[in-house]
């Protein structure tokens with residue numbers, strides 16, 4: 190557990206210093222902390238998981254810090270399944286569901302306790318609170334999470350003590366815990382699949398968090414439009430920094446690397462270098478999402494004319510993407526096949542591309558062969574939640590081959606991308622990329638566009654920019 194720092198300026202710790210450090214500290218235990226408002230929902234999620242695996246022990250780790258260099262680490266991101274099942278976001282932890290004879294489970298959070306002041310650990314160790322910040326005590330965590338808590342340093346021994354209990358663990362999250370149990374890779378993958386699938390329908394508390402994420406994102410986009418002239422004077426980085434400031438002020442961070450793509454960068458799906466110029470006359474494709482303190486993220490895209498007004502060709506492309514999105518959004522309703530929104534949007538874009546003469550018709554044939562994909566590139570959306578591409582490990586039958594249900598949250602994000610070196614389109618179309626992306630909540634009788642606070646149609650976007658653009 191020692192930090193193991195080479196070339197530090199102190200070569201050792203005298204006995205007197207060690208003794209001095211251990212004395213004179215106040216008791217900071219917090220008594221009477223309230224139960225987290227998420228706790229009852231997390232208990233419901235654990236009950237749903239428990240019902241899937243009667244008689245089996247389930248181990249869901251949170252993950253460890255990753256070293257960047259020496260004693261510097263990357264920002265910690267807990268494993269999504271752990272967050273969902275506990276509401277906790279701590280590192281080096283695990284949720285263990287121990288099977289009961291009645292088929293249910295008892296839940297234990299194995300957590301790092303506070304560092305005692307009776308060893309050097311609190312100021313010299315890997316987990317040193319004096320360097321990393323105060324953690325909750327086990328008693329505090331029990332009150333906040335509503336789960337029995339144990340010292341994670343006993344987890345491996347506890348698991349090894351009863352090796353006959355059939356066990357599953359989520360692999361690839363915590364190598365040390367993984368080494369402490371004997372499990373089967375296929376059965377472990379089923380646990381991950383179940384955890385992912387249980388996130389498909391959001392509970393009421395999660396929907397509230399999604400609204401917060403989207404509302405902060407709307408404010409972040411408005412910030413960016415307000416700062417456009419400063420971006421023109423510098424680069425895409427100004428946009429990235431502007432959105433990031435909102436994300437850090439109102440939430441934990443951005444939910445994924447912001448795509449701040451001006452000009453032909455808009456045709457690069459995962460453009461995150463964000464170091465290009467922002468030029469009047471070009472479009473700016475901004476794809477960004479604020480992640481709440483509880484780690485739920487929005488995922489929104491707007492494509493803006495940097496001058497405030499679309500050129501005729503930009504508007505033609507924009508209008509086609511807008512109509513495709515309208516067709517996609519109309520297909521988001523309970524009972525619809527998940528793929529319907531994708532098919533509706535892609536079919537519309539295939540028709541437009543045939544009409545423009547960029548792919549060979551008839552449109553039905555072009556769509557069947559997927560010819561539109563040269564210009565649409567990506568699928569039309571995905572589930573959204575704790576992960577930007579949420580529920581990615583869920584079974585196909587309950588996700589892409591499944592049916593929409595109230596409480597699901599997904600993006601609808603058609604786009605058209607004309608690469609700068611694409612000789613099959615006229616020159617003035619080259620380098621244009623347009624995506625419009627909104628976050629849809631499936632409701633009892635249709636859907637609610639959570640990101641409706643941002644203008645979508647070309648006219649609305651121009652009017653908004655005229656009002657807000659700085």
Ligand code: GLY
Nearest residue numbers: 445476488577602
């Ligand atoms: N920002 C990633 C996506 O739209 O899927």
Ligand code: MN
Nearest residue numbers: 476488489626
């Ligand atoms: Mn996006």
Ligand code: MN
Nearest residue numbers: 488600602626
């Ligand atoms: Mn998306």
